[in-house]
Amino acid sequence: MVLTDVLEWAGLAALCGAAALAASIWLQAETARAGSRSRQVARLPEQPEPVFLFDEDMLIDSSAAGRALLDGDDTDGRRADLSDLAVVREVLGKRFYGLEEIDAVEDEAVFAARDTLDGYELLVERLDGILRLEVRGIDQPGKNDARAPAALHALEAEYETLRSTMNLAPYPIWRVDDGGEVSWFNGAYSDLFHRTHGTRPQPGQRLFQSGLDSKPSGSRIRASISIPGQDSFYWYDVWIARHDGYRMFYAVDVGAVVNAEIAQRNFVQTLTKTFAQLSIGLAIFDRNRQLALFNPALIDLTSLPADFLSARPNLLSFFDRLRDARMMPEPKNYASWREQMADLVAAAADGSYRETWSLPSGSIYQVSGRPHPDGAMAFLFEDITAEVSLTRRFRSELEVSQTIFDHIDDAIAVFGANGVLTLSNAAYRDLWHVDPDASFAEVTVFDATRDWQTQSRPTPVWGDLRDFVSGTGERSTWWANVAMNDGTEVICTVHPIQDGATLVCFRSSAVSKTGPVTPGLIQADAL
Known part of the structure; x- marks a missing residue:
């Protein structure tokens, strides 16, 4: 009985010793692995590639290449709002696919580069709660990564030069x-x-x-x-x-x-x-003498079809079509037509072309040519039929009026509000022996009264007449007797007329029905 108890206690002691030995061996192994991880973390700054260690979202260490990668990125202004892991994930996300899945990595995962020519991949592994990210090179067929330190330094310098150049562009x-x-x-x-x-x-x-x-x-x-x-x-x-x-x-x-x-x-x-x-027809030809721009008035004035003008005809075709449509003067010699057109183009290019076309229809057009920048040329077509007709009618009326005045026995002179002689008749020219139309210079009331004064005896009438013509106040008709140098008596009647003008009428007293009277205001029954 005693021997049995002794053996049981001895077996129990041996079992406890074995368990203690096994526990000691396990602890030594864990300590060695922890020391290995500590030595690995301590060696991170010596890694040639970017490496990052995270405890959850906090960065606890990184290699020199990793710190340089973060320092060279342009997200510094936003890092205050991001965790360390989020910053690294954003920086590396520009280069590698799928980094939003980093949190789901339980053991180890590899993320490929976005650029197939990158030559690197991202290794993500989780070691006892520590998350490790490493950018490592991959073997590519035909590529030799065994470079000398000098060559690697040259590549880094070239990379920095290219990077700064592109960012400064x-x-x-x-x-x-x-x-x-x-x-x-x-x-x-x-x-x-x-x-x-x-x-x-x-x-x-x-x-x-x-x-x-x-x-x-x-x-x-x-x-x-x-x-x-x-x-x-x-x-x-x-x-x-x-x-x-x-x-x-x-x-x-x-x-x-x-x-x-x-x-x-x-x-x-x-x-x-x-x-x-615009009511004026406009045709602009470019430097190649093709129609580049026209307005609707050109169609109305020339009767040329819109589809013809829209087809951009050249300048000679345009004028040929005008001639065919009888919208320009008929040329006397068709053989010299092209020469005339060449002269027309040359004159328009100098800005000196300006003609009046009398058309067979009775219309009258004023056509002018003007040079434009870059060798272009513009032609303006203006219908002046009404203006010419009005001018002609006005000129005809003036000629008729002048003829009527020339047949009046009394000498008549009309002065405008500015004192310039605007109208006189044949009796006036015969009486005073002057011809105001023979000179281009304007004849004023001062010039006229000077001529009258030399051919008449001294009288204050001429001074009063000058004041009356140039006056702007209330005016009424008056008359006075004037004695010529040869003794002939002339009655000078002065009438204010429209727009400040003055009518001066000279009548010989020999033909006056009223006979000589005292100068003053004219009586109504004496007119």
């Missing part, structure tokens, strides 16, 4: 992969996105329309960007260059050009509306 530049996502953009693109949307570009957001992706390489497309809540647009000419796996886009601001084109189009529309309301 004043024009938006961006790259779209075959999946339709913007995988890279420069600083000008980011600034333009911020001006139009108020935020920095986000993964999956497009600044320019996606329809540009389908355009062939080498195309130049004019695209616009609307500003939310406004009616204004940004206009760009976008050049497209396709490469294996992606497309590059280069945009140049053409807002000033577009605004100038809109202003020119509005100006042309305004001119067109103005020309459409």
Whole structure:
């Protein structure tokens, strides 16, 4: 009985010893693994590639390349609102697909680069609650990554030069992969996105329309960007260059050009509306002497069909058609017609062409030619039939009136409100031995009274007459006797007439029915 108890206690002791030994061995192994992880974290700054360690969302360590990657990104202004993991995920998300799935990684996952020529992938692994992200190179067929340190330094310097050059470019530049996502953009693109949307570009957001992706390489497309809540647009000419796996886009601001084109189009529309309301026919020929612009009045005046004018005939065809339609003077010699047209074009180009056409229909057109910029030429057709008829009728009436005045025995002189002699008859010229129409100079009341004074005896009448003609107050008819140098008595009657003019009538007292009377206001029964 005693031996049995001893053996039981001995077995129990051996079992406890074995359990203690096993526990000690396990603890040593865990300590060694923890030390290995600690040594690994401590070695992170020496890693040549970007590596990040996270405890949940907090960054606890990163390699020198990782810190340089974060420092070179343009999201610094927004990091205050983001967790460490969200910042790294946004930075790396520009380069790798699907980083929104990082939180779901339980053991290990690899994320591919957006650009097939990148040559790197993102390794994500979870080690005892620690999340590790490493950008590591991948082996590509035919590519040798074994480069000397000097060569790697040269590549890094070249990369920095290209990166700064692209970011300093004043024009938006961006790259779209075959999946339709913007995988890279420069600083000008980011600034333009911020001006139009108020935020920095986000993964999956497009600044320019996606329809540009389908355009062939080498195309130049004019695209616009609307500003939310406004009616204004940004206009760009976008050049497209396709490469294996992606497309590059280069945009140049053409807002000033577009605004100038809109202003020119509005100006042309305004001119067109103005020309459409003119009663003068307008025909503008370009430097090639083809009809470039005409207005509806030209159709009404020339009776040329609208379809003929719309076909943009040349200048000679235009005038040939006018001749055929009898809308210009009939040429006397058809053989010299072309020479006459050549002279007409030369005169219009100098701005000296101006003629009056008397048409067979009785209408009268005034045609003038004017040079325009860039070798263009304009012809104006104006119907002056009514004006010419009125002028002719007025001239005829003047001739009839003058003839009537010339048959009146009394000498008549009419002075305007400005004191200039405007009308006289034959009896006036015979009485005073002057011909006012023989000189181009104006004859004033001072000139006339000077002539009268030399041919008459001294009298205050001429001074009173000068004051009366130039006066602006209340005026009434008066008369006076004037003695000529040869003793002949002449009755001078002065009448105020319309518009401030003055009528002066000289009548010999030998033919006066009333006989000599005292100068003064004329009596009604003496007229």
